[in-house]
Amino acid sequence: MLDDDEQLQPSDAAIRHLVRRLLAEPDRWALFLDIDGTLIDLAVTPDAIQVPLSLTANLSAVSSRLGGALALVTGRSLAYADELFSPARFPIAGLHGAELRAVDGGTTVARATPAFSELKHRLVKETAWMEGVLIEDKGAAIAAHYRLAPALDTALEKIMRDFAEKAGPDWTLQPGKMVFEVRPSRASKGDAVASFLEQAPFSGRLPIAVGDDLTDESMFALANARGGQSIRVGSLSHATCALARASSPSAIRTALATVAAGEPAASGVAAAR
Ligand SMILES: O=P(O)(O)OC[C@H]1O[C@H](O[C@H]2O[C@H](CO)[C@@H](O)[C@H](O)[C@H]2O)[C@H](O)[C@@H](O)[C@@H]1O
Numbered sequence: 001m002l003d004d005d006e007q008l009q010p011s012d013a014a015i016r017h018l019v020r021r022l023l024a025e026p027d028r029w030a031l032f033l034d035i036d037g038t039l040i041d042l043a044v045t046p047d048a049i050q051v052p053l054s055l056t057a058n059l060s061a062v063s064s065r066l067g068g069a070l071a072l073v074t075g076r077s078l079a080y081a082d083e084l085f086s087p088a089r090f091p092i093a094g095l096h097g098a099e100l101r102a103v104d105g106g107t108t109v110a111r112a113t114p115a116f117s118e119l120k121h122r123l124v125k126e127t128a129w130m131e132g133v134l135i136e137d138k139g140a141a142i143a144a145h146y147r148l149a150p151a152l153d154t155a156l157e158k159i160m161r162d163f164a165e166k167a168g169p170d171w172t173l174q175p176g177k178m179v180f181e182v183r184p185s186r187a188s189k190g191d192a193v194a195s196f197l198e199q200a201p202f203s204g205r206l207p208i209a210v211g212d213d214l215t216d217e218s219m220f221a222l223a224n225a226r227g228g229q230s231i232r233v234g235s236l237s238h239a240t241c242a243l244a245r246a247s248s249p250s251a252i253r254t255a256l257a258t259v260a261a262g263e264p265a266a267s268g269v270a271a272a273r
């Protein structure tokens with residue numbers, strides 16, 4: 001386990017601005033946070049991530065400050081993500097929006113069909129020769145990671161495109177950071193944010209979506225369309241519709257710690273919408 005001691009970078013002006021707005025008008029905003037690459041630093045394998053000691057407590061404090069209007073929106077399975085922040089339990093969307101637990105505890109689940117399960121078995125066999133490729137079975141979704149085998153990206157993409165095609169219209173290919181996933185097609189992260197915004201305490205608030213990857217673009221677009229804010233974390237590997245940038249997950253954690261403590265962020269802030 002690690003703890004955070006990094007400060008905001010000069011390029012994190014938008015984050016300082018956001019912290020001020022959250023502190024000044026906590027009833028106005030709803031916060032939608034991606035996990036990997038946003039709250040937590042990326043690691044070489046899915047299970048090698050480390051949740052900083054203070055993160056769960058700070059998320060809980062920020063949630064309280066916002067009247068509970070904080071949700072996690074992740075590509076992880078809902079159960080795995082819940083475990084990361086246990087014993088806290090936040091409103092959460094998993095599998096890129098296909099799984100959802102609302103504030104009232106109502107849960108939308110996503111299940112693998114027998115045909116999808118059979119395809120997953122076949123994928124494991126088909127990729128067995130690909131040294132370094134890691135298959136992450138998430139039930140109704142599956143991820144093929146090539147972070148440890150970057151030279152295999154093209155071959156793996158072809159296999160995963162083929163998988164998605166065979167899985168049919170209920171599933172779709174979701175590229176990400178050193179990963180190709182096949183996930184349920186019926187809901188995106190943007191759909192999950194829209195669904196949260198229909199319920200108290202999210203309804204009537206302006207959404208702030210924070211994420212780092214292609215899958216987060218749908219929630220950035222939704223937040224922008226609703227007059228909120230969207231923040232892309234880390235270096236830019238693709239075009240984004242996010243309105244603002246943050247340097248790193250560490251900057252996001254620092255911002256959350258500041259809001260949790262109720263202290264104003266450092267001065268010298270540039271306007272960010
Ligand atoms: O939507 P997120 O919460 O950001 O989840 C997206 C995917 O994150 C995980 O994979 C990514 O993070 C791994 C750990 O840092 C890294 O090794 C991998 O290269 C990244 O792609 C997770 O394993 C996936 O299931 C999530 O969909």
Ligand SMILES: [Mg+2]
Nearest residue numbers: 034036037212
């Ligand atoms: Mg992410």
